[in-house]
Amino acid sequence: MIYYMFRRILMLPPVMLIVAFIVFGLLYVTPGDPAAMIAGDQATPEEVERIRIAMGLDQPFYLRFGFWIWQLARGDLGTSIFANQPVAQMIGQRIGPTFSLLTLSLIISVAIAVPVGIVAAWRKGHAIDRIITALTVLAFSLPVFVVGYLLAFSFSTSLGWLPAQGYVPLSEGFGPYISHLILPSVTLGVSYAAVLARTTRASMLDVLTQDYVRTAIAKGAGPRVILYKHALRNACVPIVTVVSIGIATLMGGSVITESVFSIPGIGRLTLDAILHRDYPVIQGVVLLFSASYVAINLITDLAYTVVDPRIRY
């Protein structure tokens, strides 16, 4: 088992290298002069030149790439063109809200989607199953910002129960912290939860038709024992897989959600960077998210060995 873990961890650097290469290389594969692009249409030739040197675009590709990797290894994510600050620092300042948003979203989605999927599987073909299936298709069809406005309109503008914008750090009280985060977290999680519920249902259905469930029934087990002890445990692997892979959706969606709900997190940072064509910031954010995503997937992969003994021995 240690062998397996070791091999999986060893696969990490090459993948990250490729990710870095992609993010770095994007600027070069697109037609046109990268420096001019970043400087914008209104820039003077001097400004373009300044940007070119600032981003090292005058140097050969491989040199620049190598240097950049070396920087990354030291934790230096480059410098923002617009704000003239280290990108790492800018991200560090805004990471709190985004992390809270992502975590709460994940928790809410899993807590709702998995039980819903189980119910739909257990009551397959009944009314409740059809309703759940219809709702998941609908939920999956709405982009994050559409959901955001729907929820904000219903619960904030109309009912006035929850605030629709802003962020309150935990240090200023748990109540306000949560109340400002609920709408954004639910918004972000809706599409993700829909996929999760579907996968849970499909996986449970698959497991419920297995022979060992029949054996459990023949032993005299009741529905609760069957569902939780036998079925869910075996259905776990695909469900955990989707939980893990879906985190990419959450990460991407957080940028949009922060825009809708005016949350001062990394997403907002990215949006400003887009506006100002501040490519180093975008690079840094994308790299950070990708690295986290890869790490999370690795942890999940390793977790499988704990859950499924067949991988272990």
Added chain:
Amino acid sequence: MNHQASPPCVATPLRAVELPSRPLVIRKVLKFIKRHPQIVAGASILLVVALIAVFAPVLGTVDPRALSVTKRLRPPSAEFWFGTDALGRDLYSRVVYGARISVSVSISCAFLSCLGGTIVGMISASGRWADSAVMRVMDGFMSIPSMLLAIALMAATRGSIGTVIIAITVVEIPRVARVIRGVMLALREMPFVEAAIAAGSTTPKIIIRHLVPAVISPLTVQATYVASAAIIIEASLSFIGAGTPPTIPSWGNIMADGKALWQVKPQLVFIPAAFLGLTILGVNLLGDGLRDALDPRMAERS
């Protein structure tokens, strides 16, 4: 003694031939609708949207880009069926023309990513070395959350619809490639391919006769998923200002324009949102229906 008797013409009495109550064609169509409600629902929605897109100029619209300082933020009226936005533009026309973007982007992305994904998938499945190299790169792409990759691509280029299409295609190719690769690898193992090779069939023949049919149905299903994702990504990119240039109306753009005033003029946001949601729902229904129809194993589970 014992003798062998042949079964006589048995049992079932002659039934009077029943005349069909409706023409055969209509009965067949109704049967299809009953068996595949999702495909029908999805396709109908998409047909309506496509028609709106194609016939936009003759649907009672005006120039969607026409500004009018005096007629800003009007509520829905006889002149402006959905009202006007903050720059005095007719919301109805903008929304109708916006359908063009969603339709063209989704179709182009679906086509291009299926093409690209098939090529990449086939290359990957062609040899052990190619497979690990290509899959490693695909893993790299898939390690970047799609929305972020799209944003990065858009930030590195000059914004235009073409760029949006390319960005989305790049994001979606790895998934299609993976599916095609899976099909190819599974096929390679199958006995009938070995038999065909043993019978002396040449490679192109094998490809055309065996591989292509096997690839068509998963590819069709993937195409619908890509189309759905394409509409969502384009709208999201436009919403945050990194997508379709603001000069061209797209549903995401329109919502971005209405963002500032949405609490007082909710229709600016909710009308395009409704169109967007409905269209995506149509694609998803169609995709689900196709998947159920083409892969009976999965249909049984669902």
Added chain:
Amino acid sequence: MTAVLEVQNLEVSFASAAGSIRAVRGVSFVVEHAETLAIVGESGSGKSVTALSLMRLHNAERTTVSGSIKFKGTELLDAPETQMRSVRGNAIGMIFQEPMSSLNPLMKVGDQIAEAILLHQDMSGSEARRRALKLLIQVGIADAERRMREYPHQLSGGMRQRVMIAMAMACDPEILIADEPTTALDVTVQAQILDLMRELKTRTGSSIVIITHDLGVVSELADRVVIMYAGTKVEEGLTEEIFSHPAHPYTLGLLTAIPSLDRSRHDGPLTEIPGHVPSPSQIRAGCSFAARCNRSSSICFESEPKLEAVAPGHLAACHHKRGKPFP
């Protein structure tokens, strides 16, 4: 003394896209105390469906079961589900054909046996595990202590089936239902499992209903045999009687189809029964075996033969059964 199990006129149909399929069409039999009954038939005869109905293991929504199944006098078919649960694994135990897929791959073997105990008996977890260990030893698993903590995929096929038997016998059931228990095993392992079942039978005195298509298994283990064809019972009797004086042409066909070591190459090809088992949707009027039968006559295609006695305790459903003159 009431029979342990009394099945009367059991009918099982499945709802399908093509309409209702009658898999079992009026089957009746009785299992006495400490008796081993074999239900024999080819695939498609309805024997497995019958076995699953005994404990109501069918999917309630798509299956219609009618008739009567009485366990020690209590009717099972209309019993509430909670009552069924207390019977399953407790008074009636069942083992299945595929021991690999019938065991939960993510649970230790010892825990699975302990579960069978704990579902019906009130005791602590450690006590249940002690009992499980004893059961494992009883079913002949060497190094039982280590095996308790292992997972199904770490055991061989024969060992897994022994575990299934241990689970089924955990609460000392009155009757053990075995659905093709040896079909998926190697021949040598088959013999071991049959030995085990014989030993358990004498030790515990429980009845056994064994479903099989293998007449070798029948001769080894069964006191009485029921032969099924196309959803109905076509013959029934004591094992020796059936083997020596088969009355129904189908039974005769099965017996003569068994290859024997005494045959030589010059005896000609193996006898087989021509044709194939009709699918449930193809059942027509008259005897369902008539089309394949070399004794059939016109009456066979018109009316379905009833079960009639050929000798005491020996019933067959045939218009031309041995022992009855040709009309």
